[in-house]
Amino acid sequence: MRAVGIVGTGTMGAGIAISFARSGWDVLLYDISKEIVAHSLEVIVKEFHRETEKGRIKPEDAQAAIARIHPRTGLSDFSEAHIVVEAVTENLSVKKQIFASLDVICPPQIPLTSNTSSLSIGSIANGCAGRDRIAGMHFFNPAHKMKLVEVVKTDFLSEDVLQELSQIVRQIGKTPILTRDTPGFVVNRCARHFYLEPLRFLSERLGGIEEIDFAFESAGFPMGPFRLLDLVGVDVNFLVSKSIYEQFFHEPRFRPVILQQKMAESGLLGRKAGKGFYNYDGKTPKAALKIERREAMISESLSEMAHKISAKLEITGQLNVPQQVILARTISMLINEAHLMMEEGIAARDSIDLAMKLGTNFPKGPLEFSDSIGKYMIAEFLQAMRRTYGDAYRPSLLLSQ
Ligand code: NAD
Numbered sequence: 001m002r003a004v005g006i007v008g009t010g011t012m013g014a015g016i017a018i019s020f021a022r023s024g025w026d027v028l029l030y031d032i033s034k035e036i037v038a039h040s041l042e043v044i045v046k047e048f049h050r051e052t053e054k055g056r057i058k059p060e061d062a063q064a065a066i067a068r069i070h071p072r073t074g075l076s077d078f079s080e081a082h083i084v085v086e087a088v089t090e091n092l093s094v095k096k097q098i099f100a101s102l103d104v105i106c107p108p109q110i111p112l113t114s115n116t117s118s119l120s121i122g123s124i125a126n127g128c129a130g131r132d133r134i135a136g137m138h139f140f141n142p143a144h145k146m147k148l149v150e151v152v153k154t155d156f157l158s159e160d161v162l163q164e165l166s167q168i169v170r171q172i173g174k175t176p177i178l179t180r181d182t183p184g185f186v187v188n189r190c191a192r193h194f195y196l197e198p199l200r201f202l203s204e205r206l207g208g209i210e211e212i213d214f215a216f217e218s219a220g221f222p223m224g225p226f227r228l229l230d231l232v233g234v235d236v237n238f239l240v241s242k243s244i245y246e247q248f249f250h251e252p253r254f255r256p257v258i259l260q261q262k263m264a265e266s267g268l269l270g271r272k273a274g275k276g277f278y279n280y281d282g283k284t285p286k287a288a289l290k291i292e293r294r295e296a297m298i299s300e301s302l303s304e305m306a307h308k309i310s311a312k313l314e315i316t317g318q319l320n321v322p323q324q325v326i327l328a329r330t331i332s333m334l335i336n337e338a339h340l341m342m343e344e345g346i347a348a349r350d351s352i353d354l355a356m357k358l359g360t361n362f363p364k365g366p367l368e369f370s371d372s373i374g375k376y377m378i379a380e381f382l383q384a385m386r387r388t389y390g391d392a393y394r395p396s397l398l399l400s401q
Pocket residue numbers: 007008009010011012013030031032036087088089090091094098115116117118138139140141
């Protein structure tokens with residue numbers, strides 16, 4: 001029987017444990033205290049019961065999976081593991097310490113992986129002797145349900161370990177996507193624009209919350225950006241944006257939006273706080289911020305180009321000019337980021353599309369959007385945006401050439 005060692009048994013560690021245990025792996029669970037591990041085991045058992053009730057797993061299989069999960073009180077027990085997944089708090093010095101210990105405890109051929117969302121795998125691995133077996137394994141929340149795992153490769157990672165990690169991800173019923181070590185990896189980096197553009201548009205008073213969400217939902221996105229921000233947490237999303245912006249040395253296209261900072265600071269955090277972009281006290285959530293729209297500020301040429309772009313999308317509702325413009329802006333930026341990632345060799349074309357569809361439930365990958373709209377039209381729209389709003393909209397060379 002193969003065993004996975006999981007360090008950090010919070011939200012992600014518990015979901016990762018479920019994924020491995022139900023695929024036949026022994027799971028060693030470790031956290032800073034026995035009590036935290038015991039609590040996590042309770043959460044895991046409850047989740048298995050819920051899955052049993054829903055008929056997603058047979059009771060005897062759930063029992064067998066639970067029996068394969070073993071609490072551990074020291075990291076030294078991880079010498080028995082065949083792979084380790086670290087899912088502790090997002091803190092570089094804590095993660096570095098854990099990897100330095102694991103590097104000594106675990107035999108040299110054992111892959112050591114981190115589930116970090118925003119830290120560089122290279123910096124976590126720096127200082128370890130076995131950098132060739134250290135990689136990212138980025139699961140999505142809820143980890144036992146989401147199919148995508150970004151396997152993050154540094155320049156030091158060995159080809160054998162990379163292959164082994166992809167196999168393990170498939171064996172636990174998930175889809176591995178290979179990405180290089182870049183801030184936010186593929187999904188969090190590309191998806192930034194799904195939040196940032198609508199936030200800028202709202203701040204510029206060019207459209208309202210419900211109006212913008214409606215535009216995206218009409219174009220096949222399962223949830224508009226503001227509904228999604230409220231679900232994820234306005235504060236949590238803001239921290240990711242800030243971290244990616246810092247790591248890109250203040251690249252203008254990743255600049256966070258002050259409106260979001262103000263909301264996070266004043267406790268308008270979304271569903272968990274009862275109020276964010278929407279108010280959750282009534283039966284149907286209603287937009288919490290009213291804005292006076294300034295439609296006249298959108299130039300005629302931008303409106304015309306946006307109209308042509310939205311005509312290429314499969315849209316179910318009637319959209320007004322601001323709605324067409326925000327869709328064109330956001331989708332163009334998603335497409336641009338995908339091209340920039342290809343330019344930099346971060347991930348392959350198909351991997352980017354698959355990652356975005358599995359990681360965000362977007363109706364199409366950014367490169368599929370690019371194919372249906374046409375690269376020329378996107379590049380032209382971005383150039384026009386750049387003339388009006390500046391370098392944040394600089395098209396990638398792959399788009400503009
Ligand atoms: P969490 O706060 O729910 O759990 C973190 C756990 O780590 C806690 O139980 C804590 O006690 C434990 N911990 C802290 N220091 C430790 C140490 N020195 N040794 C052992 N355990 C320690 O956090 P989470 O949401 O599960 O996130 C964990 C990691 O996964 C982070 O790196 C985060 O960026 C990443 N991630 C989170 C999500 C998400 O949506 N929550 C999604 C993808 C990736």
